[in-house]
Amino acid sequence: MKFFQIVAIVSTLFLSVFAQAGKLTAEGGWVRAVPPVSKNTAAYLTLKNGSKKDEVLLHLSSKAAKHTELHTIVVEPNGAKKMQKMPHATIKAGTELEMKPGGYHVMLIDLVKPLKEGDTVELEFIFQHAGKLSLSLPVKMSEDKAEGGHHHHHH
Numbered sequence: 001m002k003f004f005q006i007v008a009i010v011s012t013l014f015l016s017v018f019a020q021a022g023k024l025t026a027e028g029g030w031v032r033a034v035p036p037v038s039k040n041t042a043a044y045l046t047l048k049n050g051s052k053k054d055e056v057l058l059h060l061s062s063k064a065a066k067h068t069e070l071h072t073i074v075v076e077p078n079g080a081k082k083m084q085k086m087p088h089a090t091i092k093a094g095t096e097l098e099m100k101p102g103g104y105h106v107m108l109i110d111l112v113k114p115l116k117e118g119d120t121v122e123l124e125f126i127f128q129h130a131g132k133l134s135l136s137l138p139v140k141m142s143e144d145k146a147e148g149g150h151h152h153h154h155h
């Protein structure tokens with residue numbers, strides 16, 4: 001019994017980190033776990049445009065929050081960092097848009113319920129060419145911790 005449960009969990013995790021719509025792929029997605037008092041959190045992932053056309057991220061939504069926005073972080077003239085809402089994002093042909101802490105992120109505003117480690121968040125992106133991309137992202141404390149620790153490199 002135990003074995004099958006583990007297999008089910010592993011395959012869920014695998015599905016959550018890779019999704020595809022046409023030549024558009026999403027990799028490495030995760031959502032930051034936040035304390036219950038926090039109403040907002042952020043999701044991070046890498047969107048790869050493998051097509052020969054520039055792609056535009058037109059719309060994003062999630063049932064986990066009342067508002068879902070694409071944010072970036074800008075540095076103001078006084079040096080302060082501030083999040084800024086982006087109406088859409090262009091991913092040039094053959095390039096990728098990396099969302100990570102300190103940069104681009106999917107802002108989940110006014111969470112419907114608190115998110116804790118192990119939860120799953122559904123996200124939906126609408127692209128100009130690739131259409132709809134649905135994702136199921138794991139909630140983690142941080143990106144590295146959930147990777148399972150050490151990476152072994154073989155040469």
Ligand SMILES: [Cu+2]
Nearest residue numbers: 071083105107
């Ligand atoms: Cu933000």
